[in-house]
Amino acid sequence: MFLPQPLPDFVDHTYWDQKKQFQLASDQYTNWVLFAVEKGSFRFKIGSLSGTAQFAEAVLCPPGMIFNREVLDPVSFHFLTFKNIQPPELPGAPALQSPLKLTFRDKQRLFNTLHQLHGCAAATAASEAGRAWAAHLLADLLQQYAWESSQPIQQQPGHDSSGEPLLRKARLRIEETACRELSLGELARELGLSPVQLTRRFKARYGLSPSALQQSIRLQKARSLLTETSLTLEKIAEECGYESGFYLSRLFKKQVGSSPSEYRSRFRI
Template sequence: MEHTLYFVGSERFVQLLNHIYWRQKGAFDLAEDLYDTWVAFAVEEGIFRYEIGVQSGEAGFADVVLCPPGVPFRRAAITPLTFHYLQFSASREEAAELLPPAGRSLINDTKRLASTYAYLRQASEENDLPSELWKNHLLMDLWQLFQLERRQSRLKERKFTEDVLMAEAAVLLEEQAGETVSLQELAHRLALSPVQLTRRFREAFQETPSDYLKAVRLKKARSLLAASTLTLAQIAERCGYENGFYLSRVFSKAMGVSPSEYRRRSRV
């Protein structure tokens, strides 16, 4: 019996289609393949060379190599390879927010990663519904771990401030960037007046909360324009803007090019 599995949460879903655990594979049967679904090679041991579109390099332990649907995947083992072959489906739009970029992504938390791999090994020969659900959960764990580390990396890039309350304000603005944000409500949550919040935030980050929020929203809009096929109206909704027309006006003024032109240039 074929099981259809979905991970649902925050309007995101991934369906695991196939999982194979390969041990000490000295060479790939096919030097190049083309898949109609997403495919990931999660390496436990060994090194292999890959080429996916314009992305190329070598991957080893703690690397996850991701190939999108319809893109040629060239590969060659350099040393005997032990890895998890993970084939799954995901919508293009949600994949743009959830999955790593095509090519190699490094997972830094190797202890957590090794635990996930161990559970995948244990379940690799099981095909009953509970096991398939468990493996789907473990696949999602890989992507959630990647997202967690990416968020932590972004936090490190943020301007440092010794004002703990303003650091919290910045985090709240980032978390709520896709929604309607009220400066008054944010100030109330931090037990400040709007004037106090604006003054302290400017002292901490050399910009107002509104300017900071705008920068966060535009960064997300640029990412979605470059990596997804979402319409401008859909991007506007995800970035906290009323409609695509307003986003286009703000984007064009800030970036010097229209959203459509930015998308075109990003895909050259």
């Protein structure tokens, strides 16, 4: 396996959902920090490095440097802190020693890693096993970036970036309506596409289908409601757009690995 050597010394992990503004416009950290964006976007400046970060991108800030940032669209992101990072031993891979904007090519793999991080967000503070799993996922993020950066970019046959605004609109509509009824057919008609065209182009751009993104958003809301409220499973199912608590329970166990009641008792603080 190609991993940074030695592995990063994991410190902490927090997930922020739909953050409308940063409490501090700038901050300085004693450890390395990684902002891995799940949705929304923010503008940043670290030393001479500046730009914007959105889905499939992350920002790496070394210890002691001033991190300036401003939310552009309500942003959901994973905030990971760690020590002891060294450049990976990969020909052509960038040295992970300076402020860096990371762009991930394999969006499906990134999506899966971030999905797994959701499951251990509360566990990192509750158990060594949770921290160990979060550390593994952090290493996987850095490994993916290092490997992809060492490989030549191959243009996908027939790839056309002219539809980017349309796909961003599709993603925004899915995020806004994820917990309400919006069929793929309705969304495709709004955008002037067929359902097959929308699914193919959306998956090529974001690495997952529209329905997979919708399900991810719904399950994340279900996780939040389980740990932050005392709502019944039936009410949570209703809030998340599912037809019944029974259906949500079955889907939740399949996707998350535990029943809603087990998840609530394990991660509720």
